[in-house]
Amino acid sequence: MIREFGHQHWWPGETPLEIMVGAILTQNTNWRNVEKAIDNLKQLDLLSFRALGEVPIHRLAEAIRSAGYYNIKAARLKNLIHFIQSAYGGDLDKLGEEETAALREGLLSVKGIGPETADSILLYAMERPVFVVDAYTHRILHRHGLIEEEASYEDLQALFMAHLNDDPRLFNDFHALIVMTGKKYCKKRPACPVCPLINWGPTSPES
DNA sequence: CACCAGGCAAGTA
DNA sequence: TACTTGCATGGT
Numbered sequence: 555m556i557r558e559f560g561h562q563h564w565w566p567g568e569t570p571l572e573i574m575v576g577a578i579l580t581q582n583t584n585w586r587n588v589e590k591a592i593d594n595l596k597q598l599d600l601l602s603f604r605a606l607g608e609v610p611i612h613r614l615a616e617a618i619r620s621a622g623y624y625n626i627k628a629a630r631l632k633n634l635i636h637f638i639q640s641a642y643g644g645d646l647d648k649l650g651e652e653e654t655a656a657l658r659e660g661l662l663s664v665k666g667i668g669p670e671t672a673d674s675i676l677l678y679a680m681e682r683p684v685f686v687v688d689a690y691t692h693r694i695l696h697r698h699g700l701i702e703e704e705a706s707y708e709d710l711q712a713l714f715m716a717h718l719n720d721d722p723r724l725f726n727d728f729h730a731l732i733v734m735t736g737k738k739y740c741k742k743r744p745a746c747p748v749c750p751l752i753n754w755g756p757t758s759p760e761s
Numbered sequence: 762c763a764c765c766a767g768g769c770a771a772g773t774a
Numbered sequence: 775t776a777c778t779t780g781c782a783t784g785g786t
Contacts, residue, residue, distance in 0.1 A: 581768040587783060588767090622783040626769085668769050688767050733767050741765090
């Protein structure tokens, strides 16, 4: 994957807050639509902890319209801000000092933050050695016969983490490369240059 | 036109 | 517990 795409150096975001916002906005959504929403938040001067807390939710929803599911995502952003405010006094530095396991639990307690979003925040915003699993990860591992179709998020995460060094830089690149590979080759390609041993076949991904 | 994208929660039986 | 449905824009 490195040969095909090079190192990725994710997340495409400049600050921890921007990464957290992007993690929520990209849920089941094309990143290009998310970029527009984030650009818009910057234009409107809304991409700060303070502004996100104060902006009326309907105005926030309108600002992130291009990311889709905008009403739900506006609420989810508010939920995240509220969590940081109530648990860490709105202090991102204090949040940064929290233990990884405790922080993960806290994030998962926020309505609208599930395992992938929580782990994306932990890895890409907080640089914690947490492997991020997504739909591509599941699809690729299943096609290679490495997991059962029914394997859970935690099953996949445990598999990676049991076999890799606890290195945030490695996890960063690995997940990003899986996404790149999935986007480009795992849909309807007859062959994948990243993994020449596997011929996906011309039919549907899950066949 | 149909299908999907870096999910998650709520509803139903 | 095990499925199903809603959420929504924008690109292919």
